[in-house]
């Protein structure tokens with residue numbers, strides 16, 4: 017029983033990270049109906065930036081903030097330069113550009129930071145496990161950080177004028193323009209936010225899985241699973257889905273399939289959602305006529 | 307007094323399809339101008355052309371300034387509010403959020419909350435549905451929401467695309483009654499596109515009749531309404 | 544036999560004989576890999592180019608084909624040529640099962656599911672439970688087949704001829720499928736799925752079958768690849784294999800049978816050249832080229848060459864008119880797009 021509790025708690029901790037990346041995916045999906053296959057690599061790049069800053073002597077939280085801001089700007093630049101022309105392009109073209117972006121970022125990180133696996137520092141106290149051994153300091157800290165980020169994002173979208181405009185632009189660009197919302201900039205901001213949220217996810221997961229250019233491939237898979245489980249057009253659902261996937265993954269890893277098959281668990285969740293309830297638990301119906 | 311909006315030899319189309327073939331029209335300050343015509347004549351396209359939502363050539367001048375070729379957002383900034391074809395409701399958002407978006411470009415908080423109250427004066431039902439998801443409103447309520455949203459912009463020029471479309475006669479009457487009041491109270495000039503010609507001619511001072519992208523008749527609304535031959539050949543009543 | 548067929552046979556014979564005589568074993572090996580990749584990409588082309596579905600996970604089928612062959616050869620001493628039909632069947636079945644759920648949804652969902660499959664595959668191959676067959680992390684080493692009938696040639700020469708023959712059969716088959724009734728139905732679904740449904744095409748079934756066929760092609764390529772490389776291991780079948788196939792597909796032109804060969808050559812040779820610069824260079828080159836193709840020539844290299852020819856023949860450059868979406872961001876970019884603005888007002892205008 018204690019073991020189960022431990023797995024659930026640590027599932028919630030990693031679930032927070034998946035939830036962040038899932039949220040980043042869903043934000044872009046909602047606004048553009050594109051799935052950003054490069055979301056993981058973007059987060060990896062951000063994490064390398066953070067590591068560089070920390071190695072240069074910056075205190076952790078300063079480096080953290082600078083990384084978030086830089087990622088935000090990078091996200092905006094990517095949208096402006098690469099994604100803008102793809103706005104109305106067919107799925108194949110957008111997938112091609114995303115994959116191209118994935119390749120470029122992946123090889124740039126490999127080139128700049130080499131392919132060696134690196135440790136990444138945590139700002140949280142290590143030492144003895146907290147809650148009588150249920151959670152490590154980093155797990156608890158990562159959970160709090162992701163929760164703060166997710167809450168902030170929620171409040172931003174719910175209660176600010178800009179957040180409302182961004183949602184409006186995602187739902188209905190034509191009407192948004194007619195009330196004076198600069199839709200193009202809202203999409204760019206969305207990309208910036210998604211990149212910033214992904215950066216937080218990357219920095220929180222790196223101390224656990226170690227940093228290398230391919231670090232986020234698996235995380236992206238869990239985020240996909242979380243986003244689909246919650247409903248790919250529902251940010252709140254995607255966040256809950258991310259947490260759920262974290263818990264399922266940990267429990268399945270511990271009691272069902274073993275830790276070597278955790279990625280397969282994500283794959284199974286994805287296929288299961290598509291078979292049983294393609295719109296996810298909280299999403300609108302997405303079944304297309306075939 | 308010069309007209310608020312003046313379009314000269316306005317062309318517009320979608321890709322290769324040309325819809326407007328060089329039309330001239332004006333919207334006078336502070337009145338209602340009606341734009342009539344059969345299905346597919348290009349009425350909606352005309353409104354879209356004013357807002358920069360389609361490609362155009364020719365001139366559009368608003369209050370002495372050329373607005374053709376400008377992005378929609380900039381035209382809206384200059385005081386053009388558009389109740390589009392199909393109402394343009396943000397169906398996923400609440401009524402409140404729809405209204406807030408209407409006032410998106412405004413900075414005067416106090417004025418906005420005063421205008422909110424005025425809109426509830428015109429459309430009490432919107433107050434009752436304030437927290438409801440806008441997609442769940444009835445067609446008539448959505449039309450009211452769309453008009454209120456547009457007015458919250460504090461526009462100089464209001465473009466209305468078939469406010470009566472798909473509504474029961476009683477609701478249409480209600481909306482047109484309110485439009486009479488808006489016309490009196492708000493000091494906004496209205497360009498009204500309507501299928502229901504008799505209603506439109508009743509409220510408008512001036513009218514244009516569009517046929518396959520060309521203006522075939524223009525003149526005071528009352529005279530057009532009286533002209534038997536025009537009524538029979540173009541307006542069908 | 545028509546003239547075209549004669550030419551085809553002649554070309555094939557030339558492709559068989561000339562390199563075999565002229566090239567070193569190593570260069571023949573490279574050419575063999577071009578054929579292998581071309582077959583894998585052909586599978587993708589059938590799926591994406593002719594049926595409009597996107598897979599980012601065909602590396603998974605390549606892996607399954609490779610492992611089927613390796614296991615049969617290593618564990619059960621099955622002759623190499625006999626493993627091809629088996630892996631074809633295995634991959635077709637798995638493709639059918641994977642395609643079934645994902646295809647009910649829009650194109651993006653298939654891309655996403657196949658991407659997930661490709662990410663998960665190495666883990667599955669490493670798994671303990673399968674280790675007695677797969678050899679776990681170590682993988683399996685298999686023997687290079689000798690030329691049959693005591694032919695006096697090197698194993699590499701023989702494998703080249705063998706792969707070329709298999710490739711010829713598979714390309715011919717694809718050619719016939721695509722140009723026949725099924726191909727027309729596949730393309731109808733790609734272009735007008737509602738109309739295709741109205742025509743009585745069972746879209747779900749045909750899409751799933753197309754996916755299975757596509758998996759079959761890539762699976763056979765995996766088998767051939769395993770035989771040629773003589774080695775399979777989980778980490779050589781990561782997500783990047785799938786992505787490279789996708790790059791090859793796009794570079795060659797998605798809806799082009801011949802383009803698959805260009806794509807195959809591209810992913811065989813470009814990394815060899817780029818790797819001389821840096822280990823990271825091939826990925827960057829792929830990424831840049833992929834984005835450039837998407838922006839500049841959606842038809843890929845083959846489509847580009849094709850349109851050049853078409854242009855020469857017509858002698859004119861066709862101006863492409865992009866339809867604009869209402870309220871799309873582009874609506875304001877090009878003002879005055881309406882031609883013939885000076886036309887006189889034809890309709891009689893009555894002013895009152």
Ligand SMILES: Nc1ncnc2c1ncn2[C@@H]1O[C@H](COP(=O)(O)OP(=O)(O)OP(=O)(O)O)[C@@H](O)[C@H]1O
Nearest residue numbers: 320323325343344345346347348349350351352869
């Ligand atoms: N988005 C579009 N793309 C291409 N053609 C369009 C588009 N919208 C309208 N059209 C065409 O432009 C012409 C004029 O359409 P428009 O909507 O302006 O007519 P309308 O006068 O508003 O008609 P209705 O009374 O039916 O609303 C029609 O032939 C229509 O098919």
Ligand SMILES: [Mg+2]
Nearest residue numbers: 349350351391
């Ligand atoms: Mg209309």
